[in-house]
Amino acid sequence: MSDTNGSIIALVNCDNNLVDFFKGMSLPVKDVICYNDNEELTDALEKGTSIAAVISKSEILAPGGVQLIETIKKTRTDAPPFFLVVNHLSANLRKLALESGVVDVFWQPLVAENVESRINFTLTQWSKLKTNLVKKVPSPKKIPIGKRIFDIVFAGGVLLILSPLFLIIYLAIKLESRGPAFYYSLRVGTGYNVFKFYKFRSMYVNADQRIKDLKHLNQYTIDAQSKQEKSASDNTNYLCAECTQYGKCQFPLHADKVTWCEKQYISSKREGGDSAFFKIKNDPRITKIGNFIRNTSIDELPQLWNVIKGDMSIVGNRPLPLYEAEKLTTDKYALRFAAPAGITGLWQVEKRGKAEMSEEERLMLDNYYAEHHSLWNDARVILKTIPALLQKEQV
Incomplete structure (x- = not known):
């Protein structure tokens, strides 16, 4: 049994x-102490405060959730048991929390008798329980032959059935704005393999040249607390340092005879706080037909050809542009690239189009899928994808 009589329970983000x-x-x-935020708790742990358990009022994927437990593990090798008090819970999120080291999740409204008995059991048996909480990182899974067969049959059938729709969308894009209807860019998929990623064009051809003027609207930059104000005197040359030495862009988008830069104005990538993702609400770079095909995910349909070629699967982690993937090479996030690249995936159906979907949440769900992808889980994602196609926000 664990001796906790001289210790405290630390509440975080409490009221x-x-x-x-x-x-x-x-x-x-001995007592229950409230810490206003993660930083206060971390300071207490670093000072050696005797903490028997941490109870955080936070959603699982929020900063006070699985992110906090990772911070605690780095601060203290003898990390105390970690509990969460949440408002929202699903089977996927619960499993993600428990496998990340969260001992128990309390779903509000709380029932005092149940919570008390579960905390008491954990504290008295902690010396035995903690030895069974060591997470084993599985080896990357190979794409099952059944999954590959399904991908080919499904993608081929959809391409055949929707060929009239392809023609209509093609004509609509060409009529609304100059430029090609299709384009491809380089993407990083399974095992950091780079391939050509096809989509219908949903933006004006010069959209990328406006990124520098819209950087302050980046959804992920706004949400991140560590972001710093970008200087108005930044270099107006949109070529990054790597591209400047070649005299032309090394990360282009290609469409017929038109080429434009996907990595424009990313000199800020050398600033540690820069977000790995770029997304804008009500993006003015998007055409009218582009807005429609994005909200209905029709712009993604040409990726069925990527599935036929074997670059992607129907379900998987979204392949990333080179300039995003290059920031995700640490052990914490490299796992996402062990999974198949896919058209739809776990984070799209969990919280698609919601403003509170942070960069960290996306990456955590990507890692979770990499460890648990299977034909059964893929089927569940596909069934959830259809109602997720119509987004409420233009993001």
Whole structure:
């Protein structure tokens, strides 16, 4: 049994009601202390405060969730048991939390008797329980032959059935704005393999040249707390340092005889706080037909050809542009590239189009899929994809 009588329970991101709720319980600790945020808790851990358990009021994928437990593990080798109090819960999120090291998840409204018994059991048995919480990182899975057969049959059938729609979309794009109807860019997929990624054009041809004027609207940059204001005096030359030495863009988008830069104005990539993703609400670079095909995901249909070629699967982690993938090479995120690249995936159906979908949440779900992809899980994602196609926000 664990001796916790001289320790405290640390509440994080708490309010007065939550403090009173836990203080009213009979727990084998000296006191229940509230820490306003993750930083205060980390400081206490670094100072050697005797903490028997951490209870964070946070959603699983938010900064006070699985991200916080990773910080605690880096701060203390003898990390205390970690609990979450959440408002939203699903089977996927619960499994992700438990496999990330969260001991238990309490779903509001809380039932005092149940919560008290579960915390007491964990604290008294912690010395035995913690030895069974070591997470084993699985080896990358090969794409099952059944999955490959399904991909070819499904993609081929859809291409055949939707060929009239392809013709209509092609004509609509050509009539609305100058430029080609299709384009391809280089993407990074399974095992960091680079391939040509096909889509219907949904933006004006010169859209990429406006990125420098719209950088401040980046959804992921706005959401990230560590972002710094970009200087108005930045170099107006849109070629990055790597491309400048060649005198032309090394990361182009290609469409017929038109070529434009996908990595324009990314000199800020050398600034540590820059987001790996670029997304704008109500993006003015998008054409009218582009807005329609994006909201209905019709712009993604040419990727069925990528599936036929074997570059991608129907379900998997989204392949990333080179300038995004180059930022995700650490052990924490490289796992996402062990999974098949796909047209649809876990994060798209979990929280597609919602403003609160952060960069960190996307990456955590990508890693989760890499460890658990299977034909059964893929079928569940496909069934959830159809209602997720119509987005509420233009993102």
